[in-house]
Amino acid sequence: MITRIVKLSFEPNQIEAFLDIFAQHALNMQEVAGCVSLQLLRDETEPHLFFTISVWRDTHYLEQYRQSELFKNTWFKVKLMFRDRPQAWTTQMIYDGKN
Secondary structure, three states, X not given: OEEEEEEEEEOXXXXXXXXXXXXXXXXXXXXXXXXXXXXXEEOOOOOOEEEEEXXXXXXXXXXXXXXXXXXXXXXXXXXXXXXXXXXXXXXXXOXXXXX
16 A cells, blocks of 8 residues: 655635635545545644645556546646645555554
């Protein structure tokens, strides 16, 4: 499995619009093949910073999603709201704290 972490910085006046879009997107993304989980986190000290953390069965499923109409349509709307360029990392679990 892989974990995709994306850091998103929004214009303050766009945060509520982003949250509305994300709420709908999250419902649709639960149905995407290969998506195990999706989380949205918000920075405590910088409320315009958000992080999405999604877990995928493998890179193939992530790339399939990134080419989908669901992703393209959502990204088209959200990218207009950014304050700074997003950053993304695709990671593999090395240690999860369990024996």
